[in-house]
Amino acid sequence: MDENLILVAGLPGSEKTTYLSEMLRGGGLLVFDDFKKGGKDLRFRSSPKFCALVGALCAGVKCIVADIHFCKDESRQEAEDEIRKEVPDVRLCWRFFENDAAACEANIRARNRDCVQSELEYLAQYSRQYRIPHDAVIFSVWK
Numbered sequence: 001m002d003e004n005l006i007l008v009a010g011l012p013g014s015e016k017t018t019y020l021s022e023m024l025r026g027g028g029l030l031v032f033d034d035f036k037k038g039g040k041d042l043r044f045r046s047s048p049k050f051c052a053l054v055g056a057l058c059a060g061v062k063c064i065v066a067d068i069h070f071c072k073d074e075s076r077q078e079a080e081d082e083i084r085k086e087v088p089d090v091r092l093c094w095r096f097f098e099n100d101a102a103a104c105e106a107n108i109r110a111r112n113r114d115c116v117q118s119e120l121e122y123l124a125q126y127s128r129q130y131r132i133p134h135d136a137v138i139f140s141v142w143k
Helices: 016-025 050-058 073-086 101-111 116-129
Strands: 005-009 029-032 062-066 092-097 137-139
Touching: 005 016, 005 073, 016 029, 016 062, 016 092, 029 050, 050 062, 050 073, 073 092, 101 116
Parallel strands: 005 062, 005 092, 029 062, 092 137
Antiparallel strands: none
């Protein structure tokens, strides 16, 4: 399948951003990291990046989108539904990072950022909710 939208799900510390950077180096695609960040709520359509994503897809640009909230089934379904409303012929696929809380915690601590504690809290919250579909493409947590 020749997808024009790749959606990436993974826990904090799974190194989604590193993966996106690698994909960006290959060229020919537009990257949207932390997609819902800055939105007025956690709705996919409320993202300040939503219009840019839809516009790019309508213009034929291949896009990749990542967000921590994609760890939740309902967030993934909402993302698909909202995109398909705007771009009905979108060809999308999902990429998942494994649910490896220990490796993610090690990565978070190694970053030594100011937000370590909040990332660890998100990790604890989302690792319990994160269910990867049985037929998914799964990547190991980057170490």
